[in-house]
Amino acid sequence: MVKITPFKAVRPQRARAGLVASRPYGEYNEAEMRARLDYNPYSFLHILNPAYKFQHTISGTQKFQLIKNRYLEFKEEDTFIQDEKPCFYVYKMETRDLYCCGIIAAASAEDYKNDIIRKHEETIASREELFKEYVKTVGFNTEPVLLTYENKPEIQQILEKIMLRNPEYEFATRQRETHYLWKVENEAEIAQIQQFFAKMNSIYIADGHHRCASSFLLSKESAENNENHTGKESYNHFLSYFIPEEHLKIYQFRRLITDLNGFSKEDFLIRLDEHFRIENRKLDAYTPEQKHQFKMYLDGEFYSLFLRKTSMHFTNTLSRLDSQILYERILAPILGIKDLRKDKRISYIPGKKDILEMKKLVDSGEFAVGFGMMPVSISEIKQIADEGLTMPPKSTYIEPKLRSGLTIYEF
Structure with a gap:
């Protein structure tokens, strides 16, 4: 059974969501990065590039600590708020050539260990360790692992029902993307969604193999160092976006x-x-x-x-x-x-x-x-994972690529 868990997201105030949200860090060229940092004080890029204010280049653990400092500043300034109750978050994105709708939630590190969450790409041990130290230092995760499941009409029906409500966020970008987010805090709806996923035997990593592996390493290390470990601590889970297969777009x-x-x-x-x-x-x-x-x-x-x-x-x-x-x-x-x-x-x-x-x-x-x-097909990805094999590196480029800073998972 697949475990999917609600969490108390740290997220932007409604009026600032479009200003905070940023594309994946590596997608910006130098000129774009400078423009965002110079003219948008709310951009999440200020957290990811914390030394910009000092006009200085840093790396390693020093950079990790400054990222944490910038994040705490955003919270102190009330740019970020935290939900009082654990929630699921229905997230929809529409572009000229992509439509996706899924659930942002916490996935189980134990499911990854037990091969319920299945992988199709190899990871590099040094990168796993680096990402683990990064998350351990900053104390949060803002880039969801992209997990995909076989299309389920019953899940789509409940999502369609939720999306009839007014969204928590709705904003467009210069890339002609429109983003929507709905907060799901009703306990009956949460339980219903969990029951649907509990019927699944497995789920697949579409994108984020290193984030997934490093989150598992962190959960293992944290459990070993916690004499009162119960299995319910936040480090036992990691931020994920659960999306049906038909909403993936796979490139070579x-x-x-x-x-x-x-x-x-x-x-x-x-x-x-x-x-x-x-x-x-x-x-x-x-x-x-x-x-x-x-x-x-x-x-x-x-x-x-x-x-x-x-x-x-x-x-x-x-x-x-x-x-x-x-x-x-x-x-x-x-x-x-x-x-x-x-x-x-x-x-x-x-x-x-x-x-x-x-x-x-x-x-x-x-x-x-x-x-x-x-491009590789979703059936090939699943067959590779089911057979316990791994593809050569860079076999797939998969969308959606979610915006950073909209739902943050704290450890």
Whole structure:
């Protein structure tokens, strides 16, 4: 059974919600970041970039402590308030090409330990430890783990009923997004939602594997250091956004490689010919239309790569995955990239970005070749997780990406 728990969110006052909420930190370029920090005193970016007021660059534990200080200032100034009762929060976002509606709540670290919350990507131990220390120092979590479940009409019905009420928040952004949030504090509705999730055997991480793993590490450490541990403490849970599968939008990550590992262009194409049927598309930015087809940009021209039937030797779901095929047939044996997590010769850009971004980076000489593929499907994600396997890094870029600062979970 899946456990979903209400919590007392720390959140912006209604009138300031649109001003506080910020996009994921990494989405801002330097100019955008400066503009937000200079002209919006309520932006959550002031908390995430606390040294800006000192015009100084800091990192590590010193930065973590300053983040905590800025957060406490927002609370002291009543920019943030905290709900008196544990609640669920129904959150809806609409954009030109995305609609999502789900429940912000606390997920169970025990469910993660027991593989009820299932993962499909590997995590890096050093990043897990870093994130754990970050949350431990700042004392709060504002970026929900994205958890997805099979579409359930009964859950959708209760959400539709809740959304007939006036929302707690409703605001639009310059990115043409509209955000809505409803507070659910009725105990009968909370219990009903919990009962629906209790009938599920498993739920899947769509995005946030490191946040999930670090939250589990923190809960384990905190329990070991607490002689009076009961299992009900806030550290036993972590902030999550529970969303039906049909509301996810999954993109690929394109791969960019700095060099051809000593091969000439002609020799590289000959090596590819062993496993792929190659077609030169010239300046036609070919888009793969089915699995096991790949896009390649090399020396000013696009190519389509079709995996030969003689090379389709699959043993499990992972071996059928296009990102794994690319690794096993091209990146490792030909380009010499064995460690996808540490090799600095490979970079990734989200497939949501225009293909001209990949073309520009290769044309500039910064990279020698770029690859694209079909996005992974939700069924592949679930099969990988169910089989206890993990995808290569950067196999999926998944939306929605929620705004930071709207519902904060304190430890």
